[in-house]
Amino acid sequence: MTLKQEHCEACRADAPAASQAEIGAWRDEIPDWKLIEEEGVQKLERQFSFPDFVAAMAFTGKVAALAEAEGHHPALLTEWGKVTVTWWSHKLRGLHRNDFICAARTDALAND
Numbered sequence: 224m225t226l227k228q229e230h231c232e233a234c235r236a237d238a239p240a241a242s243q244a245e246i247g248a249w250r251d252e253i254p255d256w257k258l259i260e261e262e263g264v265q266k267l268e269r270q271f272s273f274p275d276f277v278a279a280m281a282f283t284g285k286v287a288a289l290a291e292a293e294g295h296h297p298a299l300l301t302e303w304g305k306v307t308v309t310w311w312s313h314k315l316r317g318l319h320r321n322d323f324i325c326a327a328r329t330d331a332l333a334n335d
């Protein structure tokens with residue numbers, strides 16, 4: 224299955240973090256996302272552009288609904304014409320396949 228067809232598994236502290244090889248492979252499916260590291264934690268980040276603040280807020284609401292449905296939540300920065308979405312697994316202090324699934328699902332929301 225492709226990432227955007229999958230659903231997140233429950234976040235568990237002892238779940239396996241994605242290996243660097245997995246990160247390298249899975250990134251190919253979400254080419255518009257940057258791999259960043261903050262305070263030693265690897266994250267996936269992408270900035271989406273919109274015509275104005277209302278459209279940015281509407282997209283923010285869609286991502287929030289996705290997060291609630293999947294039980295997996297991003298950091299969201301909503302500005303006039305822009306939304307920055309950052310995914311990582313808090314419990315793992317790193318990346319899990321869940322984060323790649325949610326990034327792919329976020330892309331699909333932007334294309335709706």
Ligand SMILES: C[C@H](O)[C@H](O)[C@H]1CNC2=NC(N)=NC(=O)C2=N1
Pocket residue numbers: 234294295296297310311312313314315
């Ligand atoms: C209790 C609740 O389900 C957990 O705290 C979930 C909530 N959403 C989450 N989101 C993310 N990104 N990482 C987590 O570890 C996480 N844990």
